[in-house]
Amino acid sequence: MYQDFSRTRDDRVLGEVDQAVAIAVQQLQLAGNVQAALFALQTADARLGNIDRPQWLPLRKALAGDIETLKALPQVDAGGMVLKLETLIGRLDNLPLAFEAKPKGDASKAGHAEAGWLKGLWLDFWAEFSQLVRIERMDRPDPALLAPSNAVFLRENLKLRLLNARLALLSRDGNSFREDVRLAAQWLERYFDANDASVKAAGQDLAELRKAPVGVDLPTLQASQSALRSLMAVPEKHVEVTPATASVHAAKPAKKN
Numbered sequence: 001m002y003q004d005f006s007r008t009r010d011d012r013v014l015g016e017v018d019q020a021v022a023i024a025v026q027q028l029q030l031a032g033n034v035q036a037a038l039f040a041l042q043t044a045d046a047r048l049g050n051i052d053r054p055q056w057l058p059l060r061k062a063l064a065g066d067i068e069t070l071k072a073l074p075q076v077d078a079g080g081m082v083l084k085l086e087t088l089i090g091r092l093d094n095l096p097l098a099f100e101a102k103p104k105g106d107a108s109k110a111g112h113a114e115a116g117w118l119k120g121l122w123l124d125f126w127a128e129f130s131q132l133v134r135i136e137r138m139d140r141p142d143p144a145l146l147a148p149s150n151a152v153f154l155r156e157n158l159k160l161r162l163l164n165a166r167l168a169l170l171s172r173d174g175n176s177f178r179e180d181v182r183l184a185a186q187w188l189e190r191y192f193d194a195n196d197a198s199v200k201a202a203g204q205d206l207a208e209l210r211k212a213p214v215g216v217d218l219p220t221l222q223a224s225q226s227a228l229r230s231l232m233a234v235p236e237k238h239v240e241v242t243p244a245t246a247s248v249h250a251a252k253p254a255k256k257n
Helices: 002-031 032-052 054-072 080-095 107-108 118-129 148-170 174-191 199-209 222-233 243-251
Strands: none
Touching: 002 032, 002 222, 032 054, 054 222, 080 148, 148 174, 174 199, 174 243
């Protein structure tokens, strides 16, 4: 009876471990949730440790190896990255475009009203003449100037690009995610006012998103699954006394002196 009870308890524990390993595999394959898979494997190992059977050591060794593999993976805050993308999408309508930037000379012209007539005339002439000469950097192109009628389409296309990046993030498609973020950053730099603080902040957010380790190959936990299948496929051997053997011993006469 004790052997039957012990075998039933061991089978129940192995069934719980099998369920925990299956949950870990599902979390990695379907959701890419490393933390949930790690918690499931640690729970399975702790359950095996509560009883501590010698025949379970290969399974616990496989679980320990998969646990260390999961701990070594880079941490990806998918929820925080999705929130950052949604925040960027909501801020796009308020970002100034390049053709909306105010000329630098407007601030200086405002102070000419109080100057003398001749001095004001000279300053106006010099301001107009200085527009004929422009100093620019040759290592990067000028921002593209769009017609105001095309601004709406630009913002909507940029929103769609960020939405595609969000979908790629949720599906763990690292190549598509980085490409969408790269194009969004390129459009932001080319068509929006690069001197505006909000545009600079958006560019920094895109640069951080592009560096995130999205699409890292996740383990399959094959070692733990194989060890568990091998253990469950081999039934435990128990020594039992058959009724025939018991009757023979009972019927054997005692020796006479």
